Amino acid sequence: MTNTPKYQVGMVGCGRQGTQHARGFTLLPDTQVVALADPDPDNLQLGMRRFSARGYSTAEEMYANEKLDIVDCVLPVQFNPDMVVLAAEQSGAKGIVSEKPLAASLRDADRMVEACRSRGIPWQGGNVDRSLSQLWEARQMIEAGEIGEVLSINLYEPTMQGGCQGLSVAHMFAQDAEVDWVTGWTNGDPFGEGDDDYLGIGGYMRYANGIECFIQAKSSAMTGLIVTGTQGVYVTDKRRHRFYHKPESSDVDLLCGLQHNDSKVFKGFRGHAVDGYDEDGWLYPGDRLMDSMQSIVDAITHGIEPKTPGYVQHRSFEATVAMRESARQGNTPVSLPLEDRSLTLMPQKFRWMNKKGLLGEEEYARQIGRATKD
Numbered sequence: 001m002t003n004t005p006k007y008q009v010g011m012v013g014c015g016r017q018g019t020q021h022a023r024g025f026t027l028l029p030d031t032q033v034v035a036l037a038d039p040d041p042d043n044l045q046l047g048m049r050r051f052s053a054r055g056y057s058t059a060e061e062m063y064a065n066e067k068l069d070i071v072d073c074v075l076p077v078q079f080n081p082d083m084v085v086l087a088a089e090q091s092g093a094k095g096i097v098s099e100k101p102l103a104a105s106l107r108d109a110d111r112m113v114e115a116c117r118s119r120g121i122p123w124q125g126g127n128v129d130r131s132l133s134q135l136w137e138a139r140q141m142i143e144a145g146e147i148g149e150v151l152s153i154n155l156y157e158p159t160m161q162g163g164c165q166g167l168s169v170a171h172m173f174a175q176d177a178e179v180d181w182v183t184g185w186t187n188g189d190p191f192g193e194g195d196d197d198y199l200g201i202g203g204y205m206r207y208a209n210g211i212e213c214f215i216q217a218k219s220s221a222m223t224g225l226i227v228t229g230t231q232g233v234y235v236t237d238k239r240r241h242r243f244y245h246k247p248e249s250s251d252v253d254l255l256c257g258l259q260h261n262d263s264k265v266f267k268g269f270r271g272h273a274v275d276g277y278d279e280d281g282w283l284y285p286g287d288r289l290m291d292s293m294q295s296i297v298d299a300i301t302h303g304i305e306p307k308t309p310g311y312v313q314h315r316s317f318e319a320t321v322a323m324r325e326s327a328r329q330g331n332t333p334v335s336l337p338l339e340d341r342s343l344t345l346m347p348q349k350f351r352w353m354n355k356k357g358l359l360g361e362e363e364y365a366r367q368i369g370r371a372t373k374d
């Protein structure tokens with residue numbers, strides 16, 4: 001416990017993933033979950049008991065009664081845009097967190113970015129791989145010249161959920177440059193209605209700084225990213241990573257000659273605990289989630305950007321929609337920003353809607369119950 005007061009966190013949505021976020025904030029030394037807003041009385045009561053927090057049936061009520069430093073919206077995607085905008089407008093919070101995907105339409109994603117940017121509120125866009133601190137260490141090394149000049153990125157991950165995982169990591173190794181144009185293809189009907197998430201979108205992204213990104217549309221034996229530079233290569237599956245360097249002599253066989261340094265493997269990566277509960281009776285929410293929550297704390301404490309700002313998630317979403325548009329137009333190049341802001345890319349049903357309605361009360365109670373032993 002620190003001597004300075006902890007940042008007061010208010011959760012909007014305390015379903016399955018909201019519970020994980022709230023546990024993450026409880027584990028961090030500088031944050032404390034003080035209030036929850038959720039219209040589902042069962043989820044609200046359970047959350048209030050688990051986190052000894054005050055409860056409200058609406059976010060508006062919570063904002064009217066609480067002085068919050070951080071608002072964390074963990075909601076089905078259909079509610080996400082309105083609630084992130086409301087948090088920016090009404091909560092008075094210093095920082096906002098939300099889950100991914102951001103939205104189903106470009107217009108909604110636009111107004112989320114605008115609501116936070118116009119008020120200077122840092123916004124962490126989800127519990128996502130891009131927030132993993134080891135990836136940032138790798139980025140720092142690459143910026144310091146570890147593999148020479150970065151030329152291209154290969155992403156071995158179909159672009160799903162608006163690119164909020166893989167594309168956002170690709171951007172960080174492309175120096176977070178804007179995306180100039182894309183071509184794309186899909187692993188399914190690009191005109192299909194709904195559940196576009198299942199499409200598997202692949203393509204080519206050209207950044208404004210000339211870096212190229214090639215995205216595989218199908219799952220394969222390879223997963224993660226390869227960043228290729230003039231002097232070396234960085235390979236990561238987003239859980240482990242290695243740097244390889246070009247052999248000094250051109251006489252050495254390239255594959256045998258590529259050097260790797262195992263000291264650069266991620267240390268102690270911990271994903272979701274599936275087998276065991278900690279001494280407080282909680283499943284560990286995962287390193288990725290912990291780094292994502294820490295990121296908003298760092299942002300408001302030090303006046304820096306969160307690791308995965310909402311506007312980067314927006315960039316990924318727009319690039320994904322653009323690749324799908326390219327596929328619809330016979331794989332022709334598509335420039336960004338897209339003119340038609342009414343374009344949509346629907347997430348999977350289970351991300352769009354409240355899960356209780358999809359899973360049924362009994363199965364939902366089992367799933368939300370798993371977070372703790374009791």
Ligand SMILES: NC(=O)c1ccc[n+]([C@@H]2O[C@H](COP(=O)([O-])OP(=O)(O)OC[C@H]3O[C@@H](n4cnc5c(N)ncnc54)[C@H](O)[C@@H]3O)[C@@H](O)[C@H]2O)c1
Pocket residue numbers: 012013014015016017018037038039040043058059074075076077079083099100101126127128351353354355356
């Ligand atoms: N990053 C990840 O790894 C990850 C993992 C799981 C889920 N998610 C995302 O988290 C989000 C939520 O998923 P979940 O599994 O917790 O869903 P869930 O259905 O379990 O929980 C959603 C909660 O939001 C509440 N809610 C709905 N409308 C509300 C409103 N207007 N105000 C306040 N609360 C409201 C519901 O009552 C429910 O308690 C989804 O967007 C999903 O894509 C991300």
